[in-house]
Amino acid sequence: MNFFDKIFLKLFLYASPLLQKMDVNIDQLKAILVAKLTMDNRRPAAFQQMRQSKEKKEINSATLKTMFVSLIMGLFFLMSFAIGDDMTTKLTVFFSMFIFMLAATLITDFTSVLIDTRDNLIILPKPVNDVTFVTARLMHIAIHINKLLLPLALPSLIALIVYKGPVTIVPFILMTFFATLLSIFLVNAVYLLILKIVKPSKFQSVISYFQIIFAVFIYGGYQLLPRMMERAGVEHLKMSEIHNIGFFPPFWFADACNSLATFTFSLGNIINLFLAFGLPVLSIYLVVKYFAPAFNRNLSMISSTSEETRVKPVSTRNSGSFKMSWLEKLATRVTSSRTEYMGFLFTWKMMGRSKDFKMKVYPAFGYMIVLLAMMMFHTKNRFSLSDFSEMSYKGKSIILVIMYFSSFILISAIGQLRFSERYKAAWLFSITPVDTPGKLISGALKSVIACFYIPIALVFSFIGVFLIGPSVIPNLVLGCFNVLAVSSLMAYLSLRELPFTVSPQNASKGKTMSRNMIATFIPIVIGFCHWLIFDYLWAVALLAVLAVIATWMILDSIKNLTWAKIENFDVKG
Amino acid sequence: MEPIISIRNLYKTYGSKQVLKDISIDILPGQVIGYIGPNGAGKSTTVKILCGLISDFSGQVTIKGYDIKQNPLAVKSIIGYVPEMAELYDVLTPREFLSLVGALYNLPSEVVSERGNGMLAAFGLAGNMDQRMDSFSKGMKQKVLITSGLLHNPDIIILDEPLSGLDANSVIIVKELISKLAASGKTIFYSSHMMDIVEKVSDRIILINEGVVVADGSFAELKQKQGDSSLEQIFAHLTADKSMSEASDKLMDIMANGQSKNQGEI
Numbered sequence: 110m111n112f113f114d115k116i117f118l119k120l121f122l123y124a125s126p127l128l129q130k131m132d133v134n135i136d137q138l139k140a141i142l143v144a145k146l147t148m149d150n151r152r153p154a155a156f157q158q159m160r161q162s163k164e165k166k167e168i169n170s171a172t173l174k175t176m177f178v179s180l181i182m183g184l185f186f187l188m189s190f191a192i193g194d195d196m197t198t199k200l201t202v203f204f205s206m207f208i209f210m211l212a213a214t215l216i217t218d219f220t221s222v223l224i225d226t227r228d229n230l231i232i233l234p235k236p237v238n239d240v241t242f243v244t245a246r247l248m249h250i251a252i253h254i255n256k257l258l259l260p261l262a263l264p265s266l267i268a269l270i271v272y273k274g275p276v277t278i279v280p281f282i283l284m285t286f287f288a289t290l291l292s293i294f295l296v297n298a299v300y301l302l303i304l305k306i307v308k309p310s311k312f313q314s315v316i317s318y319f320q321i322i323f324a325v326f327i328y329g330g331y332q333l334l335p336r337m338m339e340r341a342g343v344e345h346l347k348m349s350e351i352h353n354i355g356f357f358p359p360f361w362f363a364d365a366c367n368s369l370a371t372f373t374f375s376l377g378n379i380i381n382l383f384l385a386f387g388l389p390v391l392s393i394y395l396v397v398k399y400f401a402p403a404f405n406r407n408l409s410m411i412s413s414t415s416e417e418t419r420v421k422p423v424s425t426r427n428s429g430s431f432k433m434s435w436l437e438k439l440a441t442r443v444t445s446s447r448t449e450y451m452g453f454l455f456t457w458k459m460m461g462r463s464k465d466f467k468m469k470v471y472p473a474f475g476y477m478i479v480l481l482a483m484m485m486f487h488t489k490n491r492f493s494l495s496d497f498s499e500m501s502y503k504g505k506s507i508i509l510v511i512m513y514f515s516s517f518i519l520i521s522a523i524g525q526l527r528f529s530e531r532y533k534a535a536w537l538f539s540i541t542p543v544d545t546p547g548k549l550i551s552g553a554l555k556s557v558i559a560c561f562y563i564p565i566a567l568v569f570s571f572i573g574v575f576l577i578g579p580s581v582i583p584n585l586v587l588g589c590f591n592v593l594a595v596s597s598l599m600a601y602l603s604l605r606e607l608p609f610t611v612s613p614q615n616a617s618k619g620k621t622m623s624r625n626m627i628a629t630f631i632p633i634v635i636g637f638c639h640w641l642i643f644d645y646l647w648a649v650a651l652l653a654v655l656a657v658i659a660t661w662m663i664l665d666s667i668k669n670l671t672w673a674k675i676e677n678f679d680v681k682g
Numbered sequence: 683m684e685p686i687i688s689i690r691n692l693y694k695t696y697g698s699k700q701v702l703k704d705i706s707i708d709i710l711p712g713q714v715i716g717y718i719g720p721n722g723a724g725k726s727t728t729v730k731i732l733c734g735l736i737s738d739f740s741g742q743v744t745i746k747g748y749d750i751k752q753n754p755l756a757v758k759s760i761i762g763y764v765p766e767m768a769e770l771y772d773v774l775t776p777r778e779f780l781s782l783v784g785a786l787y788n789l790p791s792e793v794v795s796e797r798g799n800g801m802l803a804a805f806g807l808a809g810n811m812d813q814r815m816d817s818f819s820k821g822m823k824q825k826v827l828i829t830s831g832l833l834h835n836p837d838i839i840i841l842d843e844p845l846s847g848l849d850a851n852s853v854i855i856v857k858e859l860i861s862k863l864a865a866s867g868k869t870i871f872y873s874s875h876m877m878d879i880v881e882k883v884s885d886r887i888i889l890i891n892e893g894v895v896v897a898d899g900s901f902a903e904l905k906q907k908q909g910d911s912s913l914e915q916i917f918a919h920l921t922a923d924k925s926m927s928e929a930s931d932k933l934m935d936i937m938a939n940g941q942s943k944n945q946g947e948i
Contacts, residue, residue, distance in 0.1 A: 136785055147773075236786070
C-alpha cells in the first residue's frame with residue numbers, strides 16, 4: 110500500500126459505526142481491503158501490461174503510474190470549458206465525459222479489480238457475511254475510483270477556481286462524488302444485465318468485447334471530437350435549452366453544482382439538486398441491499414459453471430464419414446502440404462477462439478473505421494459518388510487510402526500470431542517430426558490473410574468495381590498484392606517463432622515499436638507511389654504482375670524456413 | 683455418537699442437469715472420509731455445498747448441529763477448506779495472505795502470526811514468508827493453502843486434491859498430518875482421485891457416480907463386498923460401464939490396424 114491507499118482507507122473507515130449497524134464486520138473488511146490494495150499496487154497498470162520486459166521486475170507502484178495517466182486524461186477534460194456560454198453547459202459536458210470515463214474504465218478493469226474469481230475459493234468459504242463481502246468490494250472499487258478520480262477532476266477544479274472563484278470548490282467536489290456513485294451503480298447494472306442475458310461462462314468474453322469497443326470509442330473520441338466541435342459551432346451551445354435534457358444525469362450534476370455555487374434556487378434547480386443527491390444514494394442503497402446477493406450468486410457461477418457442467422458428448426460430424434467443412438476445403442486449396450494445411454487450420458481455430466488474440470487484433474478494425482471517419486472530416490467539401498466514377502483526385506485518394514490502411518489489420522494480426530497464454534503447449538511442435546517448420550508458419554500466415562484480409566479486400570474490390578467500373582481492376586490487384594507482399598515480407602523478417610508458442614510476457618517493446626514504425630511507414634510510401642502511377646494503366650498492370658510474383662516468392666521462402674532459422678522456444682513444464 | 687456432518691436427501695441441479703441425486707450421508711467426528719468418484723460425478727459440488735459456497739440445493743445439510751442454509755457463517759467458522767489447484771492471491775506474500783485469512787476467521791493477529799510462522803516453518807517455508815508467491819512452485823503454494831485451511835484450528839477439514847503438485851516428502855508430511863489430525867478428533871473430508879492414498883488415509887470410503895452414492899464403507903468392507911483386491915479395481919468395477927481391459931484392448935487394436943491408414947505425408 111502506498112501513501113494514497115493509506116489515506117483513503119483511513120477516510121473510508123470513518124464510516125465504521127454506520128457500517129457496523131449494517132452488519133459489516135469491520136476487522137474482516139479492513140483485512141480484505143488491505144490485501145486487495147496491496148495486490149493492486151503490484152499488478153501491472155493497464156499501460157504497463159503492454160511493455161513487459163524480459164526480466165520480470167517486481168511491480169511496486171502501479172497505483173502511482175495509473176494516477177499519472179488519469180491526470181493526463183483530466184487535462185483533456187479541460188476541453189469541456191471551451192463549449193457553450195454558460196457554466197451549466199460546460200459542466201454538463203464535463204460530467205458526461207467524467208461519468209463515461211469512470212464507468213467505462215470500471216467495466217474494463219473488471220477482471221483485475223472488480224471481480225476476482227479467486228474470491229470464490231479464498232474469501233467465500235470463510236465466515237464472511239454477504240454484506241461485509243459486498244461492502245469490501247464496493248469500498249475497494251471506491252478507493253480504486255478515487256485514485257483515478259482525483260487526478261481526473263483536479264485540473265477541472267483548478268480551472269473552475271480560476272474561472273469562477275473558490276465558491277465553486279465545495280459544490281464541485283460534492284457533485285463529483287455523487288456522479289461517481291452513479292457511475293458505480295451504472296457498472297453494476299450493466300453487469301447484472303449481461304449476467305441476465307448471457308450464460309455466466311460467456312461473461313468474460315462479453316466483457317472483453319466491451320473493452321474493445323471502449324478502446325475504439327476513446328480513440329475515436331479523441332480523434333474526432335475536436336474536429337466535430339470546430340464544425341458544429343458549439344461555442345454558443347446552451348444545454349438548458351435542449352429538449353428533455355432533464356433526463357440526462359450529467360445535466361443534474363452540472364445544474365446542481367452551478368446553483369449551489371451561485372446560490373440560485375429556482376424550481377428547476379431544486380429538482381436537479383434533489384436528483385443529483387438522491388438518485389446516487391438510492392442507487393447505491395439498492396446495490397448493497399438487493400443487487401448484492403444476486404450478484405454474489407451469479408459471481409460464483411461465473412467460475413463454477415465451466416467445471417461443473419460436464420461437456421455433453423455431441424455426435425461429431427467427422428465420425429465415420431470424412432466430409433470436409435468449407436474451412437478444410439479452403440485449407441486444401443491454399444496449402445500444398447499436410448504440415449502447411451495443419452498450420453492453416455490450427456491458426457484459424459486459435460485465432461477465432463483465443464480471447465487474448467481477439468483483444469489485441471479486433472481493435473484494429475475499430476481504429477480503421479475511425480481513420481475512415483477522420484478522412485471524411487478532412488475532405489473539406491462533401492465528396493459525391495461522381496468523384497469515383499470520374500476518377501477524380503479525391504476518389505483516387507480515398508480508394509488508395511482504404512486499400513493501404515487495411516494492411517494495418519493484417520500486420521497487427523501477424524504481429525500477434527506468435528503470442529499465446531498457452532505457449533507451453535508448444536512442446537507439441539518440438540516432439541513431432543516436423544521437417545520444415547516454415548510450412549507451419551506459411552500455413553499460419555495464409556490463415557491470417559484469409560481471415561483478416563481477403564474479406565476486406567473483396568468488399569472494397571466489389572465496391573470499387575461497382576462505382577468505377579472494371580477499368581479499376583488492375584489498380585485493385587496492384588494494391589492488394591502490394592499489401593500482401595509487404596505483410597508477407599514483414600512476416601518473413603519478423604516471424605521467427607512458430608504460431609502461438611511465445612509467452613505474451615516476452616513481447617519486447619523495442620521490437621514491437623520498430624515493427625510498428627515500419628508497418629506504418631512502408632504501406633504509406635508504397636501507397637503514395639501507387640497514387641502517382643494510378644492513371645498509367647500499362648505500368649499498373651505490369652507492377653501488379655510483379656507484385657503477385659513477389660508475394661508468391663516471399664510465401665515460398667517462408668515455407669522453406671528451416672529449424673536453424675527458428676528461434677528456440679522455451680518448453681518448460 | 684452424534685454425527686458431525688449430516689447430509690439428508692441432497693439434490694442439486696444445474697439447469698436441466700441433475701448433478702446430485704438423493705445423497706444421504708452421516709459422518710461421525712474423527713472419521714477420515716475418502717470421497718471418490720469419476721470426473722463429473724458430483725464430488726466438487728458436494729464439497730462446495732459443505733463449504734457453503736453453493737446454497738441453492740434441496741435437502742438438508744447439518745454441520746455440528748447448524749443447518750448450513752440457516753447458519754452459513756457458523757458452519758464456515760468450523761470448517762477448514764483447502765481448494766484444489768493452488769488458487770490463491772499470488773502477488774501477496776505468505777505472511778500477507780495468512781493475515782488476510784486469519785482476519786477473515788476473526789483470529790487475533792498474534793495468533794495468526796504465531797501459528798502461520800510455525801506451520802510454514804514446519805513445511806520448510808520459513809525463509810519464504812516475505813516473498814511474493816507468484817514465484818512459488820505449485821507445491822509451495824499448496825503448502826501455504828493447507829496452512830491457511832488449518833490456521834483457525836477447525837473441527838472439520840475439507841481437502842480437495844490436497845496433494846496435487848507436492849513432492850514425495852511433502853506428501854508424507856501431509857499424509858501423516860491427516861492421520862494425526864484424525865487422531866486428535868478432527869473430521870476429515872478428503873476428496874480425491876488418487877486411489878492409493880485414499881485407500882491408505884481414509885477409514886471410510888464413499889464412492890459416488892453420476893450423483894449417487896454407489897459404495898460406502900471401510901476399505902476392508904468394500905473389498906469383502908466387491909471381491910476386488912485394490913481400491914482402483916473396486917472403483918473401476920463400480921463406475922465403468924465396460925471393463926477397463928476391454929477398453930485398452932480396443933485401443934491397442936485401433937492403433938495397430940489404423941497404422942497403415944495414417945502413414946500419409948507429414
